Amino acid sequence: MRGDWLIVWLLSDAESLNPLTSNDATASEVLSFVMSSLTATDPKTFAQIPVLAAVLPVVSADHLTYTFKLRKGATFSDGTPVTVDDVLFSVKAIKDPEVKAPFLRNYYTSLVDARATDDSTIEFRCSEPYFRNDVVLGGISVLPRRFYDPQGELDGVSVADLAAWDTIAPEKKERAVRFAQSFNADFHRRVLGAGAYVLADPARDLVTGERVVLRHRDGFWAPGDPLRGDGWVDRVFFRVINNPDAALVALKAGTLDFMGLTPLQHLKQTGTPGFRQRFKKEIAFTPSYVYIGWNALRPVFRDKRVRQALSRLVDRDRIIERVLFGYGEKIDSPVYRFSPEYNTDLKGYAFDPDRAKRELDEAGWIDHDGDGIRDKVVDGAPTPLRFEIISNSGNAARRNIGLIVVDQFRRAGIDATFREVDWSILLDRIERFDYDAVILGWQFSPNDPDLYQLWHSSQAVPGGSNHVSFKNAEGDRILVEYRREFDKQKRIELYRRLQGIILDEAPYTFLYMPKAISTVDRRFEDTIWYPTGQPNVNEWWVPLAQQKYGK
Amino acid sequence: MLGYAARRLLLMVPTFVGVTFIAFLIMHLAPGDPVELYFQGGLAAGTQGASPERLAEIQRAKEHERHRLGLDRPLPVQYAIWFKRLVTLDLGESFKDRRPVWDKIRERLPVTVTLNLIAIFITYLIAIPLGIYSSVRPGSWLDATATTGVFMLYSLPSFWVGTLILIYFCGGDYFLWFPPAGLHSLDYDVSWPWIRQLRDYSWHIAMPVVCETYAAFAALSRYMRSSMLENALQDYVRTARAKGLSERVVVLKHILRNSLIPMVTLLGDLLPSLVGGAVIIETIFSIPGIGQLGYQAVLARDYPVVLGLFAISSALTLVGILAADLMLAVVDPRISFGRVER
16 A cells, blocks of 8 residues: 655764765665665565566676676666666776775775676676675666766776776776766765655755655556565655654654664653554664674783683673663674574583683783782783773763673773773774774674674784784685685585684674664554564555555 | 954954964864774774775775875864865865865754844843843842742753753653654645744744753843942932932933943854854754754864864854944943053
8 A cells, every 4th residue: 555654763864865975874774765776685585686687697607707687667766767878887986996985896896897798788797706796796776877977977988997997098087087076076965766766856855954855756667566675655754853862752742653762762661551552663683793802912812711711701691681671682603693604503601700710810810919900921021911991982881881891800800991982082093903902893794794804814904894803814714715605505614613713712702682672653564574683664554544644 | 443443353363363273273183083984984883894805995095085185284284275265265075975064054054043043032032121120129029039030940951951841841751732853844845834834933943942041041130130230329320310200210211221231242242152053952852053063073073064163153253252342332432442542
């Protein structure tokens, strides 16, 4: 049943709606309704499905060439057809080094050429095999060439030219630079894609600090197909409310339909029968986790026995109970619990202070000078077991975790302290490896994880994600081999082994993955949450009698 | 008088340079780096940094970005460049989204200025009569009640009052009398008749205005009261009473008019406070005003936005002070800046 609006809460504005250069979560949420890509992932089965592609890509025997056939009849929201030129243009825009999209471009570094072989077929050429290339290439958002490059600057420049930037002809380089200048600057507040929703009139529908309103377009090319982006509601109305308490009040006042709740809001502020009558709640795991990272460059954390003992001193059950009010679950691995790569045989570090103290004694960390703090001669210098745990200020959960673990560490003769620092300062210190320990979080990939960036020794450099300097020869070998392995079963075996190594080495003390609590107005039907921790709101619909807006 | 004004105007230039240069230094010397913040966006979102083998490329991109933003130059040079653009009324571009800073400020300016105009108008409308009223019978129970009342209001922190209003009057579990967030209803449309737009707008800003005004009564009404009391003891007031003028004429004509002179100096603060956003109120009621913009810019180390806002408010402060001084000469003939006696 078509009709009605869905009013969704946004905590902050989308700074920019440029589909390539914006890098905030809000923008990608909004853009997911407007843009469309060659393929997508089915949230239920994690299978790759064709969207703007007619079928899944054909992969060459050497795993280097991927051929996509374009779906017939697909159009952008201005009515123009989606052509191979638009796909090629989208690839060029990503590959243009002057376009301010370094993260996105990084996924496509091995893409060295792309060309149209006929008017509905496009061929991508990669320089090295990688098991996720089909998903990575299929994930390219297709941008309308005429809208984003009205001057046709990139027409005379090929993907191969851009891939070889150091040797590109000066004339082509000039064009690529000119294109990037206007692309970087001119598309923050207007957007055009092949998705089912449009930002029709930015002056009216994009109000800073207030709203982003997307309207359903007439004549969408995959009607009634939520997997390919079609939704039932007439408008997706993103409402910016930068105060979570006000958002809950707005929900109760009936001017919001869908928002995430904190555990406290869930337990204390939304329990009345009246609330339950009007709203349903969904509690789902979010594919993310929180950990304490031990900087292995610090002498005190060099010995893995210390890291293991520290892990045994962390009472995760208590943290989950006290900090998350029970809405979370212990984890022991950087692989998502519900993906087949997860190693079910892992035995994590149970809370055991006595054993931890014994292990610290065995590792030579004993209180020799009687000052109440364990110490040991490291690199010829007597070193107390002293460190500071930092985290970003303003995150109450992390502060409470910090206080709980510091308390346990102190009881075991460790001089640990906890400090909150401003986010930008935290980043700066991590970048320079100038910290002892840090409480942070990562997102899990719900399917086909690739942990190379987190654990490969080559990533333990400034700007890399291996900020704890984890270095393990066997781990490095597995991480590289896994990326080139196209047999899923073999990949699973490789990562089972890797998880064992990581748990044993204890570079992180894995804490928990949180459960997210969401609430939706009861008038919406088919509100299903998937293992990704997210619903597909395109599936949501409202029976005619209960429709509230836009009648 | 004109010569004095010209001299003061010229003096404003070095003051402005000094003030903005110090602000510039504080901003740039504080820890944190806008480029790092942008490039570590993945860490903020908890996603991996997305750099397989080519971390060197990210490093290069960072250098490139620093160079493009001019952050690789010495601070005095950066300041000079910023100031040069400022002279041509160009505040530069936001680091965050590369939009012109002036655009970002302009779209929020009407929100903040309207809100402040209303708030200031109401403050004066209530505080001045209140001050007059309490000064007429100083020490009476009316005076005591008014004084106690405004000081009680003054002592209530606005984040607390704002939150209480939000929870009790904005439709949570209690009364839905006012909307909890924003400036417009969901179905707001520019094609609405103006009376409906006005009603919608007033309904939305009512509670934010209450929160912005209640604490300001105390200072203003006290100023007014003490100024009135001071003038009430003057000889000319006794003379006025002696020649048999009615009490009404004495108070309104002789005391009040003279008491308003010091109030003029308060106008100096008025101009900058028109554009200064109230961070707390704007956050509680989700109002997209200047305060919010400035706060977010500081967190993101968006130097051009922070400095742009700072430049505007310092310029207005300087102009406001000058205007107040000049107006003082206008309303009080005894004050003259033109002739300096040595």
